[in-house]
Amino acid sequence: MSIPKTHPFPFDPTYGMTLDTLRAIAPPEAPPGFDAFWRKRYERAIATDPRPRVQRSALTHPAWRILDITYVSTGDVAIGGWLLLPRGGTVRRGVIVGHGYGGREAPDFDQPVEETALLFPCFRGMSQSRHPSIPPDAPGHVLHGIDRPDDYVIGGCVEDLWLGVSTLLALYPWLDGHIGYVGASFGGGIGALGIPFDPRIARGHLVVPTFGDRASWLTLPTVGSADSAQAYAKTHEGVLDHLRLFDAATAAIRITVPMLVAPALFDPAVAPPCQFAVANAVPTSRDNEIFVLDAGHFDYPGMLEQNYALREKLRRFLQAL
Template sequence: MISAKPPFDPTYGYTLESLLRVDCPEEPGDFAEFWETRYRRALSVYPNPELSRGKDVHPDFDVYDVRYRSTDDYMIGGWLLSPKHGPIRRGLVVGHGYGGREGPDFDLPVGEAAVLFPCFRGLSLSRDPRLPDNPARHVLHSIDRRDRYILGGCVEDLWLAVSALLSVFPQVEGHIGYSGISFGGGIGALALPWEPRVRLAHLNVPTFGHHPLRLALPTLGSGEAVRRYERRHGSVLETLRYYDAACAARHIRIPVHVAAALSDPFVAPPGQFAIYNALAGPKRLFVLKAGHSDYPERLEEERALLAELGAFFEPL
């Protein structure tokens, strides 16, 4: 959260009406083939999850530290919550923002659920000497190589998080949801079209939507590092066309709930709404006054959003 005023208008001159008209850029002709091939390859990896008792103690959950194997021999760390009381009848994978994650959340409005909080490769509990952990450098890792760009590996980490969750709790098969914020929202949008094991999803102020627009708009987030790279090197869209979360959203058929902000200095709102607008399946929109910011109505909006998400995930 930030409270200082950024050196630009975080609404970028858009109103809700104009945000709802933001379209999706044209995708490469082999966009779906690119991702479907990656999905098949990723699912050939057995995650072999390892659990150990975590240091957190909670009255309602058993808390485990978890590690599982992902593609390219990366080890992914995170946390797994298992409810102490009642059955486990569904599962939830939760993606984090580019600031990483320091621990699990205990206030998610999804009951009777095993909840996995993976840290995407290179970040937080998944730090690796092969990768930078600074967001401004992480987002540029191998950006000049379409098939090796870091975002693709993070999508694979999400797919293998689903595999790891099913390995530990096979009874949640057919009842798995995803929730991701900011970076995790964009990674979720890229992952979901090709992942039939996830049935419902929530994306909160998701990033990586409409890269041509992202390159045109200043931010305080990871997009600014990409803008600087483009000014120095050019041709970044040759890779980013395959990693556009709005293009991916056109292939998502499951119900998706999106919380998108009218003002956001870190993830420009037009990119967020491009993802929502492009969604091909059933969708619901929760409009936030602001994202990545503190403001008087924030806590009230967060409570209302949690209540809405409880109803949204109930059928899972």
């Protein structure tokens, strides 16, 4: 292990926990109506026609044909992003790639896949999906609608993921049963919330996922998006009650497809106890794996080697789609 020994933060990004104590964290119980809340949202989402539109992008890459893409999500919200298609070979699988809370200004071309359509959506309010009523920055975005569960922006982002699946199937119907999701940090939390309720997603990869164990998420010091939510909760009652409906660990218990989850032991932006609440919630099976990183959202010795090892696992994991 190469957990960072020095750092600039006024708190301990390990929160005093070891791998053993992290692996012992249990996910929180679901609040009343949790499953009904998400099933209703899913039924509304898949009834929405995404109406995808593509055009040649100004971006170029030797291995990928790059298309700018837009599709319609719930609430008639326009989602923008990129679609990458292999220059050679056929499209045998589809993978949706989420992003962190910094948004995404371009697709990530370094994906360990072949014969794959890669969809890089920008979730509502951010980057290519800016919206006049949604703050584009993480501290403001994470608070948008937080007191109104039906309107909370995080729920809308999960629906954006589901409409991304609908978009891939509208463009390539033969990908039915062969669509996966990859997401880190913010994108990891969105994936943990969305995968359990969408049977069209066949497997998922989550890296340092956020939004797990919301009670801890609202109390543990952080430099991530939870910081603004913690400040807000001090003057607004009932925030935790609302957020329990958006607990990624509670949702992850319900995942039934193969998963590769990579939580970190040290992370100043997404508290490791919250990450492991998600990782531990994924049911144990021979198809699921937890790959422990020494740190997240922070450079550390051995990071390149760990990232390479995880990338190779992801390569094999996605080949099974």
